[in-house]
Amino acid sequence: MKLNLDAESSPQATRPKKKHGRKNSHLKPSKSHAEKQNSDELHLEQEAPTADEAPLQQHLDSASLSDSKEDVSDEFKDLKLSKARESGSADEQDHVNTGSPDNLDQENEDDNPIRDQVDEESDSSEDEVAPRNTIGDVPLEWYRDEKHIGYDISGKKILKKEREDKLQSFLASADDSKSWRKLYDEYNDEVIELSKEEVKQLRRLLKGKAPHADFDPYAPYVDWFKWDDAKHPLSNAPEPKRRFIRSKWEAKKVVQLVRAIRNGHIKFDKPKEEQRFYHLWGDDSSSTEKTAHLSYIPAPKPKFPGHDESYNPSLEYIPTQEEINSYQLMYDEDRPKFIPRRFTSMRSVPAYDNALKDAFERCLDLYLCPRVRKKRINIDPESLKPKLPSRKDLRPYPTTCYLEFRGHKDAVMSISTEANGQWIASGSLDGTVRIWEVETGRCLKVWELGEAVKYVAWNPLPELPILAAAVGVDVLLLNTGFGDGEVQAKVKELLHIDALPATDNSDKTPIATWLQDDKVEGIRLRHFKTVSSVEWHRKGDYLSTVMPAGESRGVVIHQLSRKLTQKIPFKLHGLPVSSIFHPTRSIFFVSTKKNVRVYDLLKQKLMKKLETGLREVSSIAVHPAGDNVIVGSREGKVCWFDMDLSSQPYKILSCHPKDVTNVAFHRSYPLFASCSDDCTAYVFHGMVYSDLTQNPLIRPLEILRGHKATNGRGVMDCKFHPRQPWLFTAGADSVIKLYCH
Amino acid sequence: MVNKVTRKKHYRPPGQKKEGNAARYVTRSQAVKQLQVSLPVFRKLCIFKGVFPREPKKKVKGNHHTYYHLKDVAFLHHEPLLEKFRDIRAYEKKISKADAKKNKERANFLKEHRPTYVLDRIIRERYPKFIDALRDLDDCLSMVHLFAALPAQERLKVEAKRIHNCRRLSHEWQAFISRTHKLRKVFISVKGIYYQAEVEGQKITWLTPHSLHQALTDDVDLTVILNFMEFYETLLAFVNFHVYHSINLKYPPILDPHLEALAADLYALSRYFDANTRSSLLDSQTSSSSGYGQVDAEENSELRLAQLQQQLSLNEPTALMHLVEDAAAKNEDEDEDEDTRECKKLFKNMKFFLSREVPRESLLFVIPAFGGMVSWEGDGAPFTESDKTITHQIVDRPTQTHKFLTREYVQPQWVFDCVNTRLILPTEDYLVGRVPPPHLSPFVDNEAEGYVPDYAETLNRLKAAAKSEVLPLPGVGKEDLDDPQKLLAEGIIDRAEAIEAAEKKQKMMALEKQYHDELKLELQGVQYSSATSNVDKQSSNQENEGGEDADLPDPEQIAEDNANLPLVVMSRNKKKLYEAMQIGKRRKKGEIDLLKERKRKHKESQKSQ
Known part of the structure; x- marks a missing residue:
């Protein structure tokens, strides 16, 4: 009280001072209701002269302070304010909690011993103290525009205090060093200052400790009742009778059980029965019933051990250390599972480490591996080979090299036999065309053409000994000079061009121009692209040339007698590789890289398309009867087409590991041959039957070797002798060989 | 639409x-x-x-x-067992529940009364006939023998009871095989000892581990193995029952506990065989008309066994055994095949004594199976080391200090090699302290394999010699075609001779071929040079020579060409198959070549030493 008096004694007291005083006044009522009345009255008396505007309000103020503060604190909690205000709200909350602490009491103790007494009495009733403001839990903004903030307990209005403007309050707070422990209670419209002890308590609470420093949370437990020396039981009632007599129902049950045991319905601890074994299979005759389910596939038996698994194998079964080391480099599945070891006596054999593991793997195999019955082919591999007719029966055919024709300086690209079989011509990369006598191997004639000769072809008529040679972009028609005067005259007339044919007016470059070549005494047919092959028609008047780069004009046909050139009236599909005339009819074969097309020259239309299925066709030959065609390919395969049968190959012979360079039919014998870059030539027996129901018989007869590989090329060309079963082969090693029977 | x-x-x-x-x-x-x-x-x-x-x-x-x-x-x-398994699962739940409620009494009661199941019906279903069971017995025997050597570990659910059962079953089986002389082949490998027996025409092969304790490894799932074992034990028990009854013996046999304790089960079993056959001979009518209950019969037999034991210990056991065997042999002889008779006679009139260090179990099994008598060092042995009638003592130590002159001291491998060749081999190579000759697998057909080890050839020669020596003795008149042994022997001789002859022939052929080739070379050289001289005289001689080599038709090349020619016209599938077969052939040949190469190197190194 004294404090209060002191504080309020000076009328010019600053606001905070006033607040402080009021705060104390608030604390006092929080202690006891009775005392509150007292103090408030006193307060009123003191303040009456200064706070003239609302003495009543002040009175009410202090009365309801503590309760209202609680409400405010609740509100603050809900709002979750910013940090600055949060601390404030926390302060307030704690302030509420400090309702009972003794510190404050002690503070007041010396002031008023009488009140102190009252204080202690009313300590528990602190919560029931009515707040100064009695509006209850209503939004404060309802009173915003009113002059009062609410009503006191007696229903009188509590008037609002006059407001300081912001600037003033700020300045005041800046001046006041204690402003940080002041907060404004909106509900009761007053500013509260926290004491030091309250702040301390708040700090402790913030740390999560009990608010009082003296409080011991872990105080030893003291039981509220002593059991040890209790003399008497809790209940003094005597034991009931039912504890001493047996239950009727239980007695009945026992009798039941006893009877059951006596009668043998209940048996105790039967001796455990060992499994009894008996004659399971009895006499086998009765067990003939067939199992209904699926067939049982017995598991394959484990492999029997070999010599190498012996504890003492022969020395040769033990791998050397290098071999054992080399096992480490192998793949897991190739690596031997078991490495033989040798022990010189039985006592030194150790226990096998993997015994259990092996057994386990066997178990896994038995129940986890799918079982399938598989047919094991146990045949002699030789029996897979087809039964071929004996080679002896198919004689004659070329078997051994009989002659060699040497003289060329470079790879012989092409050879051609004369119609009678007396001469052969050869063209080579060294730029020469030579004519050889077959019987002796003598070189009869040489033309130096200056450029690599790609192809040579004799005129098929014996009375027209003309040789065509493909040299670069030219095709030279050479007079070989054979034959008597009459023949020579005819040839010379044929190979003479009277005058230059009138040049066409067309802008296009002509496919070929006919020129007289005086140097070699023949005709030079100049093409617009490099010529790769030349083929004569059977009548000797026409010849076809192939220019692989010539696109739509890649295959042309020349007429010798009229010195005419025409391109074939068919569309080419793909790059032309070679062309050939049918041996008896006016049919023309053109092979592109993939397919062979057969054209009828008279009707001028496509007859057939032979689908080879090969990657790249290299050569083609027609059977002398005209119904069968063989096609050689760069992947080393030879396809036999039976044109009456189908447009698919009748048989594919994959005989060469390298490119097939050429294929050839014999004119009269049932022979055909293929030659390849692997330096071999195969001779086949290819019998075609006149009976259409019988398929051609094909049987390989001989592999002819002898040529040597030069620049990766082997045998470049092969041709049969027109009469004899002889084969000429031209090699890249500049040798021509003759194989005879 | x-x-x-x-x-x-x-x-x-x-x-x-x-x-x-x-x-x-x-x-x-x-x-x-x-x-x-x-x-x-x-x-x-x-x-x-x-x-x-x-x-x-x-x-x-x-x-x-x-x-x-x-x-x-x-x-x-x-399968009714499926329902049974479900019941068992429910029952296990009861136990775990009682355990969880700390109801120890109930838990113990439940644990003691676990439901069990039997597999006999399943065995009957899987193997409707006895012969079917025999066909599938290989794995069963191997597993049972393996388990008999495993250490019991309760932690891994490998119970001691199971191990004992396996031991008992395996011994019973071995005793039967040994007694009926059905063992055919034995092979000591690094993995264990392989035995092959022939029962009712079925060849049954099994593997027993070396008689050392196997280690239980972690890398196997024992539950799987134990499942198999459960089945195999039952199967083998029923099979044993069947085979014991087929020779008029009671099953399960009652063994002398004394011998059993000495871990001489096999011998105990053989004694049991002897005793029972004898008794059945003696009082066959009583046993056949025995109307006693089961228990009585058991007691009876036990009594009898005890009595016999007395007699046996008093009398000289060997004599009795002989007596029994002779008696038994009479009625068995009729239904024995040639092979069994041969096996039975192999060690006849031979007495073996095993030293401490030799694998006793294996030899106790093998030697009686081939008609020999065997004893060992230790208690319960039928005869002691000092017995004068012992013909062979089997030792496996570097040196033998005390030697009886009347017997031969051989290494155990001698027994196994004798068994595999069906011949009493000379003992020189197998004497104490020597490195024995290589032990060869009897399961390999050397000729099919394409490689015959040296020692196999020696053995073959010995066999052939033995046959030719032995056979003429019984009398020339008896040499009939119906004697298959004779034929076999002749076959062997012929084969040996044929091999030699073929080798000679090959050598001759090779020489001849070489000569012909040379001739051919000469001929062609001449022909060639003459031909070329016509064609091109300028070409130098050297070039000719060079051309000659390349031009000559190489005979090997020709042969290869001829072999490969049909390949050209073969269909693609067949060609692939053919090539695959060739690969297999080549691999086999490679292996044989490797062996030959190693052998050659060994010989060279020996010579250099």
Whole structure:
């Protein structure tokens, strides 16, 4: 009280001072209701002269302070304010909690011993103290525009205090060093200052400790009742009778059980029965019933051990250390599972480490591996080979090299036999065309053409000994000079061009121009692209040339007698590789890289398309009867087409590991041959039957070797002798060989 | 109107039944689901019932699944054991519940009264005839013998009871085989000892580990093995029962506890055999008309056994054994085949004594199987080391200090080699302290394999010699065609001779060929030079020479060409098959070449030393 008096004694007291005083006044009522009345009255008396505007309000103020503060604190909690205000709200909350602490009491103790007494009495009733403001839990903004903030307990209005403007309050707070422990209670419209002890308590609470420093949370437990020396039981009632007599129902049950045991319905601890074994299979005759389910596939038996698994194998079964080391480099599945070891006596054999593991793997195999019955082919591999007719029966055919024709300086690209079989011509990369006598191997004639000769072809008529040679972009028609005067005259007339044919007016470059070549005494047919092959028609008047780069004009046909050139009236599909005339009819074969097309020259239309299925066709030959065609390919395969049968190959012979360079039919014998870059030539027996129901018989007869590989090329060309079963082969090693029977 | 619906690969319209492989095969997880069991139970059932996955032609669910046939699954589904397993599972739950409630009394009671199941019906179902069981006995015997050597570990559920049972079963089986002389081949390998017996025409091969304790390794799933063991033990017990009854013996045999304690089970069993055959001979009518109860008979037999034991210990056991065997032999002789008779006679009139360090169990099994008598160092042995009638003592130590002159001291391998060759081999190579000759596998057909080890040839020669020596003795008149041994012997001689002759012939051929080749060379050289001289005189001689080599038709080349020519016209599939076969041939040849190469090197190194 004294404090209060002191504080309020000076009328010019600053606001905070006033607040402080009021705060104390608030604390006092929080202690006891009775005392509150007292103090408030006193307060009123003191303040009456200064706070003239609302003495009543002040009175009410202090009365309801503590309760209202609680409400405010609740509100603050809900709002979750910013940090600055949060601390404030926390302060307030704690302030509420400090309702009972003794510190404050002690503070007041010396002031008023009488009140102190009252204080202690009313300590528990602190919560029931009515707040100064009695509006209850209503939004404060309802009173915003009113002059009062609410009503006191007696229903009188509590008037609002006059407001300081912001600037003033700020300045005041800046001046006041204690402003940080002041907060404004909106509900009761007053500013509260926290004491030091309250702040301390708040700090402790913030740390999560009990608010009082003296409080011991872990105080030893003291039981509220002593059991040890209790003399008497809790209940003094005597034991009931039912504890001493047996239950009727239980007695009945026992009798039941006893009877059951006596009668043998209940048996105790039967001796455990060992499994009894008996004659399971009895006499086998009765067990003939067939199992209904699926067939049982017995598991394959484990492999029997070999010599190498012996504890003492022969020395040769033990791998050397290098071999054992080399096992480490192998793949897991190739690596031997078991490495033989040798022990010189039985006592030194150790226990096998993997015994259990092996057994386990066997178990896994038995129940986890799918079982399938598989047919094991146990045949002699030789029996897979087809039964071929004996080679002896198919004689004659070329078997051994009989002659060699040497003289060329470079790879012989092409050879051609004369119609009678007396001469052969050869063209080579060294730029020469030579004519050889077959019987002796003598070189009869040489033309130096200056450029690599790609192809040579004799005129098929014996009375027209003309040789065509493909040299670069030219095709030279050479007079070989054979034959008597009459023949020579005819040839010379044929190979003479009277005058230059009138040049066409067309802008296009002509496919070929006919020129007289005086140097070699023949005709030079100049093409617009490099010529790769030349083929004569059977009548000797026409010849076809192939220019692989010539696109739509890649295959042309020349007429010798009229010195005419025409391109074939068919569309080419793909790059032309070679062309050939049918041996008896006016049919023309053109092979592109993939397919062979057969054209009828008279009707001028496509007859057939032979689908080879090969990657790249290299050569083609027609059977002398005209119904069968063989096609050689760069992947080393030879396809036999039976044109009456189908447009698919009748048989594919994959005989060469390298490119097939050429294929050839014999004119009269049932022979055909293929030659390849692997330096071999195969001779086949290819019998075609006149009976259409019988398929051609094909049987390989001989592999002819002898040529040597030069620049990766082997045998470049092969041709049969027109009469004899002889084969000429031209090699890249500049040798021509003759194989005879 | 045609609905053009893009179909999935295995599309099946709703409401339409599955067809083909999709309907016939299910994956394992599907099967487990269908049977409503857990995977371990399914596995156990599969093991017991002998159900295995099958390979459908088209794997509808993918390549990495295992497929079971629906019929197999249905077969499992109808198995009464399945219900039994479910009961057991429920029962185990009761136990765990009692345990969890700390109801010890109930838990113990439940644990003691666990439901059990028997497998005899399943065995009967899997093997409708005894011969079927014999056919599948290989794995069973190997496993039982392996378990007999395993250490018991309760932690891994390898119970001592089971191990003992396995030991007992394996000994019973061995005793039967040994007694009836059905053992044919023995092979000591690093992995253990392989035995092959012939029972009712079935060749049964099994592996026993070396008589040392095997270690239990961690890398195996013992539950799987134990499932198999459960089945195998029952199977072998029934098989043993059958075979014991086939020779008029009671099963299970009652053994002398004294001998059993000495771990001489096999010998005890053989004694049991002897005793029973004798008694059955003596009082055959009483035993046949025995109307006693089961217990009485057992007591009787035990009594009798005890009496016999007395007699045996008093009398000289060997004599009795002989007596019994002779008596038994009379009625057995009729139904014995040639092989058995031969095996029975191999060690006849020979007495073996085993030193401490030799593998006793194996030899106790093998020697009596081939008609020999055997004893060992230790208690309960039928005769002691000092017995004068012992012909062979088997030792496996570097030196033998005290030697009886009347007997031969050989290494154990001698016995096994004798058994495999069916011949009493000379003992020089096998004497104490020597490195014995290589031990060869009797399961290998050397000629089919293409490589004959040296020692196999020596053995063959010995065999041939023995036959030619022995056979003329019984009398020339007896040499008939019906004697297959004779024929075999002749065959062997012929074979040996033929091999030699063939070698000679080959050498001759090679020489001849060389000569011819040389001739040919000369001829062609001449012909060639003459031809070329005509053609081109300028070409130098050297060039000729060079050309000659390349031009000569190499005979090997020609042969190869001839062999390869038909390949050209073969179809692609056949060609591939042919090439695959060639690869296999080449590999085999490579192995043999490797062996020969090693042998050559060894010889060279020996010579250099």
